[in-house]
Structures are given as C-alpha cells and as structure tokens.
Amino acid sequence: MTRVIAVANQKGGVGKTSIAVNLPVFLTAYGKRILLVDFDSQANATFSLGIDPRALRKSVYEAILGEVHPQEVIKRTVFLGYDILPTSHDLAGAAIDLVNMKDREYRLKKVIDSVKNNYDLVFIDCPPSLGLPTLNALVAADDVLIPVQAEYLSVEGLGQLLSNIKLINENLESNLNVIGAVLTMYSRRNKVSRDVEKELRRNFEDYVFDAIIPRATALAESPKYGRTVLRHAPNSKAVNAFRELAEEFIKKL
Numbered sequence: 376m377t378r379v380i381a382v383a384n385q386k387g388g389v390g391k392t393s394i395a396v397n398l399p400v401f402l403t404a405y406g407k408r409i410l411l412v413d414f415d416s417q418a419n420a421t422f423s424l425g426i427d428p429r430a431l432r433k434s435v436y437e438a439i440l441g442e443v444h445p446q447e448v449i450k451r452t453v454f455l456g457y458d459i460l461p462t463s464h465d466l467a468g469a470a471i472d473l474v475n476m477k478d479r480e481y482r483l484k485k486v487i488d489s490v491k492n493n494y495d496l497v498f499i500d501c502p503p504s505l506g507l508p509t510l511n512a513l514v515a516a517d518d519v520l521i522p523v524q525a526e527y528l529s530v531e532g533l534g535q536l537l538s539n540i541k542l543i544n545e546n547l548e549s550n551l552n553v554i555g556a557v558l559t560m561y562s563r564r565n566k567v568s569r570d571v572e573k574e575l576r577r578n579f580e581d582y583v584f585d586a587i588i589p590r591a592t593a594l595a596e597s598p599k600y601g602r603t604v605l606r607h608a609p610n611s612k613a614v615n616a617f618r619e620l621a622e623e624f625i626k627k628l
Contacts, residue, residue, distance in 0.1 A: 379518070382498055382522065383521060385503065385539075388503075388524070394522050397605070400457060403454055409494060412500070422598060431462075438486045446490055479511075513540070514543070522588075525565070533582075557583075561589050572587070586622075593607060593611035594611075
C-alpha cells in the first residue's frame with residue numbers, strides 16, 4: 376500500500392526541502408518508486424531537481440484547480456523510480472483560491488489519490504506555515520516527517536506542530552502518524568546544536584531519528600546547480616547522513 380508522507384514544519388529555513396528532495400534518492404536504492412509533490416509556492420524542490428518553475432506551463436497548482444490531470448504534469452528525475460509533481464510560483468494563489476472551493480481541505484488528497492498507485496511512497500514538501508495549503512498536505516498524508524533545525528526555537532516549534540497534528544486528527548477525521556523528527560543543520564562543534572539535540576531526545580524521545588543531517592556546504596550548494604546532494608558531492612558527509620536516514624526510515628516504515 377502506498378504511504379503518503381508530508382515533510383512539514385511551521386517554521387521556515389529548517390532544511391525541510393533538503394530532506395524532501397534528497398531522502399527519496401536514497402530510498403530508491405531499496406527499490407521504492409517515489410513521487411515528490413512540491414506544494415510550497417517558493418518552488419525550491421522543483422528548482423533543486425533541475426526544473427525551472429518559471430518555464431512550467433502546468434503544475435500542481437492547475438491540478439488542484441481541476442484544470443489538468445496530475446499525470447500530465449509529473450516529470451521524471453535523473454534517478455530511476457523517482458518522479459516529481461512540480462510547482463510554479465503561481466501556487467502562491469492557492470491559499471486564496473482554496474477558501475471558496477468545495478471540500479477545500481481535500482483538494483490535494485484528491486490529486487494524490489489519482490496517481491499514488493503508481494508509487495510506493497509519495498512525499499509532500501509543505502509550505503512553512505499552517506495555512507490551507509499545509510492543511511491540504513497534512514490531510515492528504517498518512518505520516519508526517521518533521522525536520523527540526525538544531526536551534527532552541529525549533530524545539531518549541533516541534534511541540535506546537537505535534538499539538539496541531541492532534542487537532543487535525545480530531546477535527547478532520549484524519550489518522551496522521553508522526554513517523555519522526557530529524558535534526559538538521561547540526562554542527563557537532565556548536566554547543567547550541569549539542570544542547571538542542573539533548574533537549575529534543577529528552578522531551579520527544581519516541582520521535583527523534585538517530586540519523587542527523589549536518590550543516591554542510593555541499594547541501595547548501597547543490598540546489599544552485601539543480602542537483603541532489605548525491606549528484607553534486609557524492610563523497611560528502613551529507614550523503615552519508617542521508618544514507619543513514621534512509622536506512623532508519625525504511626525500518627520505521
């Protein structure tokens with residue numbers, strides 16, 4: 376059965392898109408067929424996989440409006456078994472468009488349901504807020520993967536997000552499962568990073584992955600070239616971290 380995973384955090388700049396774009400690459404090594412849905416109007420996931428959002432004539436935006444079948448919009452990446460449903464910056468209008476739509480919380484779910492049987496896993500890169508677009512992503516998902524930056528405010532943000540997921544489950548007849556939180560932008564030499572890791576593991580011990588995504592130049596640079604970190608810097612420490620995360624992710628599934 377296909378699992379739909381929302382990569383979500385209400386806070387921006389936490390490494391969310393890095394995980395949404397790069398983790399699937401390492402999961403294809405386990406024979407998984409994967410679709411990444413870029414549902415963030417910044418279109419960073421689309422750009423990071425070598426697609427120019429400004430050149431797209433149709434995207435996930437037209438799919439949720441019902442103007443195009445999502446299958447017509449899906450594009451292959453350079454990795455076998457890894458596709459993307461890209462977005463353009465037009466998606467910024469979705470927050471307004473969705474307000475007056477029928478079943479407005481379920482529009483993305485309908486789009487994903489129409490194509491998900493072609494895949495083992497569907498990842499959704501969510502916007503960094505809890506508006507209607509993110510609500511759509513969470514309602515469409517079975518699981519939530521939460522990137523948490525190694526800084527103090529992120530710990531508080533994780534608690535808020537877990538509370539909001541509970542509210543969604545209670546009020547929208549969802550059954551969202553939190554698959555785990557991943558510590559990102561971590562520097563072992565930084566005292567704040569080490570303190571945040573301790574606090575996270577103490578307060579949310581059932582949720583935190585052992586694998587940690589480091590603060591790495593290769594990871595920061597790779598989107599500029601429209602590449603995943605595996606293609607950009609195959610021997611980097613970030614690649615080893617994602618390989619460990621993928622292994623742990625498969626076990627949790």
